Amino acid sequence: AQYVFDDLRVEGLQRVSASRVFSSFPIELRQQVDSQDLVEASKSLFETGLFDDVRLERDGSLLIVVVQERPAIDKIVITGNDKIKTEQLEQGLAQSGLKAGQILQRVTLEQVELELERMYHGLGRYSASIKTEIESVGENRINLNVKIREGDVATIRHINFTGNDRFDNETLAKRFELEVKPNWSLFSSGSQYSRPKLQGDLERLRNWYLGRGYLKFNVDSTQVSISPDRLDVYITVNVTEGEPYSIREIKLSGELIIEPDEILELIELSPGDTFSRTKMVNTTEAIRKRLGEEGFTFANINAVPELHDDQTVTLTLMVDPGRRTYVRRINFSGNVTTKDEVLRREITQMEAGTASTDAIKNSKTRLERLGYFKFVQVDTPRVSGVDDQIDVNYTVEEQPSGSLSASIGYSQNSGIIFGAGVQQANFLGSGTNVGFNVSRSDTVQKLDFSIFDPYYTLDGVSRGINVFYQESNLEDSDISGFATDSYGMKVSFGYPITETARVGLTLGADNTRIYTGDDPVEEVLTFIADEGDNHSAFKVGGYISDNQLNRGVMATDGSYNKLSAEVAVPGSDMTFFTLEYKNRYFIPINDDYSVKFRTDLGYADGYGSDSLLPFYEHYFAGGLGSVRGYSGNSLGPKSTPTDDDDPSAFGGNVLVETGVELIYPLWFVEDRSSLQTVVFLDGGNVFMTECSRVSTNCAEGVDLSELRWSAGLGLTWLSPIGPLDFSISKALNASSDDDTEFFQFSIGQTF
């Protein structure tokens, strides 16, 4: 029969909106519709699962859709759960469309039990059982009560091997992650059975046997059975071991691209050895990597064993280089402040060139070595539609690489100190290291400005400029020892001579004027008497450094060495030279723990006419960044005050510092790239090779037994305002007049 309706009305709606009904009730008004369309329409409305019943009534040309809404869930009450928290269970239910306020669709009840049971079976609780009831709370709303009996975890009671004549059950069981539940532990995840884990274990067992040459090894069958009370699981693995095979001969085939003997070198197996799958995998990997360097990133090598019945095997290495691959585009993402060029100039892989896996990987290390990034990831997706081109995408996450320090302090002798400074290793993302510090107090005004551009030319020639000015006025301060005014400038250049080593030249000039306070120190007085109180010097220096650290900041692997020398050339008031050697060496234990060795040596002395190093160029030791546990710059020879004041540290011309640190992870800290905790042992001191003739408490010569040692805990945190260093340390062999500090911290000091 044919009908024409010019109006549509819905009755029985309580909470579902009319538009929702119209959108799933496809009946066009004022058009011919037959009874079949009506049936179809009401079926599709019924399938929404929102209604218990859909009836159509006709009143003249008005079509009335009478619906009976299914109840909506007011609350879901879950009881009896302990091992899985209620929120987790509710989340699981929400995923299968079951949460408060939703309409309870017909199929969901059984879905509830299924979903919760799957969650418990996932935890190995096979004996869990779930019952659901509906409790009406009036006005077509219901509560869903879920009763859970969690039962216990089914643990593995026994793993039995049959057919293992060569190796006994214990050796084989060690290869498994699944383990028999040790009776002393109440719960060990290893003893919780799951089929994927078993498959993984069987694979490990196969590899272990293949690693020992049992090429014919095979797992015939496995039986897994569970006890009636569903608490104990028994696993039986039936194997045939076969015989260990030795290598008869290794042959190469396919397109080798590089010289055959170069490949033969990479092969770890030689005729006569017992076959070892691990060695074979290492060999194919080494060859694949070597071909990667030639641009064949998608080369693959498989070794085809050919078994002979005298328990020997001929291995044929089939080399398939695939097509030479090119890099289409290199993209960077995550560099919110760092300029694209700063990254692009650092990497050695070129766009539109052959893709070299080696270059791509060591470019990642070079980016990490910049110290601007928390982490660097690289992936090389294929270009769609083109089989020999890839893109290289580097994803970085930036970390604060500088420090903003502003300080207002007060100290008795220099009054209120205003200080402000910025030290940005990646200034505005330009890759240039810019530092600008100014501080003013009653006694000292200090200003220094430094700029260092590592890529003055694209080949890596770096250039640094440093200007400093310091002026102190002493009228109204009772500075005991001495004070200096100084200003100067220094320019430095450097360029790479190998992949990781650089060489450099520094040129500088500075002027120092010395003041003596009201109770000056003998050494200063004699120095001024001999040499005068105003010295300017022209310095020429050079350095050679090799940086193989794995990360710019907070490294955990690799080594860093720097040897530098500087000479105040003749024509300067004081002629002297300084020689310094700096070494860092890391031995990673695993990806969380690492041992860091540190050595800093310095030797400076006058030459030519004045054989004494000016005291304002002395080395100091002690404090953070040097020998922790001793107060800053307090170690080494002491000055001889004119009155009977207590002597203060005067420094020395030989610096010896060393230390060993164990870097360990704080278990609750995930992001270890910006926070590092260490247990350390520091040692060091400064010595005078030749004391000033008037000094009384200065022992000449380097006496290593005088090295001061301390041990303790250190923490470095790369905060947004700059690196914060804390250390708690115990001085081990402080002498009577050393002043030690148990707790030391510093803000914004980059070392």
Added chain:
Amino acid sequence: CIFPGVYKRELQQGQVMTDEMINQLQPGLTREQVVYVMGNPLTPSTINPNRWDYIYWSKDPRDNVTQQKVSLVFDNNRLVEINKTP
């Protein structure tokens, strides 16, 4: 002078073309056949869509350059002209 030279890496650009690949090129090949032999061109000319330039250019640490260019001209998908420089 006593300073060691600035360390430079070997720089490599464009596509490696062996003689054996080039000898397989002869007029009449379709673009797909050329791609099979030479690989996809890294820099097909945009100005003149019928011309594919295969360029190889590399500079060793002492700045001496080796270079090779093969440009192929097509006429409605058929290779008509091959010119190879050095």
Added chain:
Amino acid sequence: CGSLPEPQYPPKDLTDFDEQVELDIVWQDFAGKGPGELGYMLPPVVSGGNIYAIDREGNLKAWEAETGTLLWAADLDAGASSGLSYNQGQLYFGTQNGEVIALSASGGEVLWRTRLTTQIMTPPQVNNASRQLIVQTAGGKVSALDELTGRILWNYESSEPLLTLHGTATPLVVPSATFAGFANGRVVALDNRNGQLAWDVRAAVPTGRTDIERLVDVDAQPLLTSKGMLVVTSYQGRLIALDPSSGRGIWERKDSSFYPAVEGFGNVLYVDEGSNIVALDARTGGVLWNQDALSGRRLTAPVIWGDTLAVGDYDGYIHLISLTKGHVVGRIAADASGIEQPLVATEKTLYAVAVNGRLMAIERQ
């Protein structure tokens, strides 16, 4: 770390009863280390006046059944995974390494050993008519071996689900055929001459979705009643009675049990999954009585002993149930470490092996 989980079937406490049979232990000795928790059933065997028992590490001992005096002991180098069976002076058992070992019953020296595909968890059954040894392995395979040489005569293999109930069914061997139940819920009859399949019946149909719900193992030895009817129990399936020659179903009852049914006074009795003891009329399968006084006490496989049914429980008690009415008629506290092994009954004595390995001979006063 959370309370002990309450088990699926909470054990009932023992109630007192009017004791009609007085029991006591006549002798006891240690059968090596006993079965241990590896879940292996290692019931001893009584034959020719002696009783032989083996433990999970292969220590075999023989006693005089009457007095319990130790005759001899032998230490085999293979861990046992099945109980012993005896025939004409020879002992047979299966090892955890999947071997069948035959020993002389006089001194325990090994006669022959044959390797099968996987571990053997039920005692090899003897077919006296043709000197055959029928062995069922855990992998759902039945093999026939020559009793004298151990040579494999034929094999029958059936498919196995990924997860099974622990334990394997013991085949029932009659001169012409072998009836065997498998973990996939099927019961088969095999011609002893060549291992050909006579008939194949599905005792239980797997239902539900998770591996656990779909467990339908036939884990028990089929029972051949005096009226010539085959009764097979299955786990989470049905108890079915079949005509042994054709496999045609006679009656069935929906219940779950992993122990063999036994025949007493013409009735069929079995212990269900919840440790309730049920008696059925052999002809119709109708329920005569259902004894749930020992429900949840993890009873052992039921054994007919004289006019009573004997079962051990997890607490170490042994109970005697009257075959007529099903009420408890006798009880003895055997060993507090609990009894999981099936009991072995002779006319006069009941033998039980406790979890700690103690072998006890019990007699009526």
Added chain:
Amino acid sequence: CASDQSAADLAKAERTLYLEARNALEGNNFIRSLELLEALETKYPLGRFSEQALLEQVYAQFRNQDYETARATADRFIRLHPRHAQVDYAYYMKGMSSYMAGRYMLEGLELIDISERDLGATRDAFSDFDNFLRRFPDSRYAFDARQRMLYIRNVLARREIFIAQFYIRKSGYVAAIKRSQFALENYPTAGISGDALATLSEAYLHLGMEEEAREALDLLKSQYPEHKQLTSNGQLKLLKPLGEGSKAPWEALIPDVFS
């Protein structure tokens, strides 16, 4: 259990909830309006106001500068109500959210040239707006979306040129050719074609391919006669002198401090 505040919200009838949310929205109290809208969605997921409430949720999250969630909510609206009368607003808001997410604080000051930084979100905005304009070319938001797309197109185009010029300085001439070609093909109207042609021509010159270089130069002269890199006599000012011999190390050390 949930704080009494949201329980009280749940208790209110559907209409009052919606009106309260609307007032909070008009009063720019976005957090409060978001609370109410979410309560409305949990209690009456299919109620009369559910569609409108979802749209307002997008707006509130956007004004609350929570751009990622705003974009996700807009996406959800498009999936739930593909044929809704105001679905064009959802597409537009999706584009606007990723556009705002891609902007930089200092961008206005031209201190940081964002074309040299990470353009992830900006590229999403480009495809979202493109998607929007293709579906609703004459929506009332279309004009604004087109303006923003133009701005983004210029930023993306400028980036290609920066990188091309970098590769010229780094002697990666084939890479420079590829990047300039990419810019010419993908951003023809972005007003940087002149720079692209100039860089293309210079790259060919460095490779000694005079004919191709001249071809590009002629195109440059014809389309952009007064391009900044063109000298009076029609030659091309090069970014880098021809010839590969870079300065000897000691020459490189002479500081041209005042460069």
